[in-house]
Amino acid sequence: MNNSESSIILDPQKIAYWTIILFGMMAMLIYGKALIIPIVLGVFLAVILSSTRQAVKLIPVIGKYLNDALVSVITLLVLVAIVLILSQALSSQVEEFTEFQPLYEERFNHLVAMLGNKVHFDVTTFGASSQFAGLLGWFGESISLVLSNVLLTFMFTMFLMAEQKMIPQKLASLAGTEEKAKNVQVVWQDIANSIQTYLSLKSIISALTAVATFAVLELMGVHFAAMWGILVFFINFIPNLGSILGVALPALQALLQFEQFTPVLIIVGLLTVVQFVIGNLIEPAYLGTKLNLSPFIVLVSLTFWGAIWGLVGMFLAVPLMVLVSLICRRISGLEWISTLLSIDGKR
Structure with a gap:
């Protein structure tokens, strides 16, 4: 075998072309996140509410008498009520949390100093205080970004739901022949059903985890239990790491609040039971044993989206990977x- 047969030929023009596209997309994602995030969240909400609209039609006795327009109105009213309640609860809790931030920083520094003394380590070289303040700042910026775009997200969701029935027809019209158009509609319906099933079931499971987390924290007298319940709903979309954060973050806040290990250990134990039962018993029964996603690519995706979009990006990272995998699985050539993206090379 000669060198020409074993070598890889690279086209500099194509490399430059795709490099420009990549940097352009990166710039758009970073500087346009105030617009792009509401659009992406709007798409997710529209998919979930489509399932809600179908569920309303299945209500015994009255469901069969409801037409599409009335069902859409009911669904939108439910969306408005949920968004307003959650936004108000999260906004007030975050505002109150901000007032406690200096106290928590002081207690965190004291705790780190105590641990440093026991292990004979100079914590000032580690910069624990600045890192903790940076984490809180990143955390608050992510939540503020979502709260400031609630209305825009709702508008995108509403218009997407209004045009949902026209999307298959638009795609089919681009296919050309009638046979290709029918195939496009079948593929689209298959993709839409898979996406809808995943997001709907994952949302229900995440909501169950959030309610259980709120109940545990409220029972133990932990401050901002509602805020943690809402945040656990979102971070539960992150596989493995989401379960760890769902226990570790409330436990850290409880430690800073109580400054005692006994209640913290109880909280950790109860939250671990919640995560284990829901994540290992309930969720696999409805979503399968696990997502067939490469852990390495999941970690890269979490790091990338978290760096550019904060906590919201980490929430969207894995669902976006799932959606891309579902779509590409059913499109020839992709x-x-x-x-x-898979862990075992199987689609």
Whole structure:
């Protein structure tokens, strides 16, 4: 075998072309996040509410008498009520949390100093205080970004739901022949059903985890239990790491609040039971044993989206990967992307 047969030929023009596209997309994601995040969240809400609209039609006795327009109105009213309640609760809790931030920083520094003395380590070289303040700042910025775009997200969701029935027809019209158009509609319906099933079931499971977390924290007298319940709903979309954060973050706040290990250990134990039962018993029964996603790619995705979009990006990272995998799995020529994202090379 000669060198020409074994070498890889790279086209500098194509490399430059795709490099420009990549940097352009990166700039758009970073500087346009105030607009892009509400659009992405709007798409997710529209998919979930489509399932809600179908569920309303299945209500015994009255469901069969409801037409599409009335069902859509009911669904939108439910959306408005949920968004307003959660936004108000989260906003007030975050505002109160900000008032406690200096106290928590002081207690955190004291705790780190005590641990440093026991292990004979100079904590000032570690910069624990600045790192803790930076984490709180990143945390608060992410939540503020979502709260400041609630209305825009709702508008995108509403218009997407209004045009939902027209999307298959638009895609089919681009196919050309009638046979291709029918195939496009079948593929689209398959993709839409898979996405809808995943997001709907994952949302229900995450809501169950959030309610259980809120109940535990409220029972133990932990401050901002409602805030943690809402945040656990979102971070539960992150596999493995989400379960750890769902226990560790409330436990850290409880430690700073009580300054005693006994109640913290009880909280950790109860929250671990919640995460274990829901994550290992309930969720696999409805979503399968596990997502067939490469842990390495999941970690890269979490790091990337978390760096550019904060906590919201970490929430969206894995669902976006799932959606990309589901879509590419059913489009000829893009199956390799689904294989690349998988853990075992199977689509």
